[in-house]
Amino acid sequence: MAATGQVFLLLGSNLGDRPQVLASAREAIAAQAGTITGQSGIYETEPWGITDQPSFLNQVLEISTSLLPEDLLRIILNIEHDLGRVRYERWGARVIDIDMLYFGTTVIDSARLTVPHPRIQDRRFVLAPLAEIAPRFTHPLLQKTSAQLLDQCPDDSAVSKIS
Template sequence: MKESISNVYIGLGSNLDEPTKQLKVALSTLAKLPATELISHSSFYSSKPVGPQDQPDFVNAVAQLKTTLSPEALLQQLQTIERNQGRIKKRHWGERTIDLDILMFGNQTINTPELTVPHKEISNRDFVLKPMLELEPTLALPNGTSLLSLLQSCPDNQLHLCSGP
């Protein structure tokens, strides 16, 4: 049986320890994952934090992967990358060296205790929607909702392009 190849979008975010560098390291590591190919990544964007405002601004990007890994296996790989880059969860929506989220996994809808796909906050995150649309302007959720329509009603996180990834 031929393994199924899924088109996957990963959200990357950092606001500690040279955030741009943290995103570059994570992208480099994503490119080396087993049974996975890094297809592309968006520009880097700066945004105000969601949640506690007493933390630095974030640098965000989205990576597009093709993988034969299962969603659960990919999640484990992402959590390993986060640990290896020194992520320690201090508080909900708090500062972090790196955050890697599965935003979309093919056309799948997943709702388990460990993983929700599409990402449950996708419609509230311009720093996710704009980079995803940069990669694929006609992208839609599995239910058919276009990301462009979500972006038009999304809260403003004062998003702006960073100077080069």
């Protein structure tokens, strides 16, 4: 598969040195997954799902990669592991979380991977940084842009750009 544009990844961290963890994730992604072609600012966000935990730092990256989606997922999971990610509970506190939001306009629904990410439209912490760097990118299933999804997002949790 040739390089594809507009693969969007969401980085999140709420344990440890959060800015350094995000920086380490960006470095690993650039070294192993593809070229970073865009990045949002960093946002401090309220936890989603399980709310009794520290706030997150979130950032969206746009990358260009020659990898197939399943290969990119494997690399992302390895990066999370290398940075200290341990999966205790769904939506729980974590050193690093890297989610594949979009793989271009490809739609995948397999046992290991669902793209577009199934809850993009419900999460302000995803949509705020995504709309910053790709306001006109259109969700291939919902046929709405990132900006439209953000405007219509039912999530009212606090999301503040810090850098």
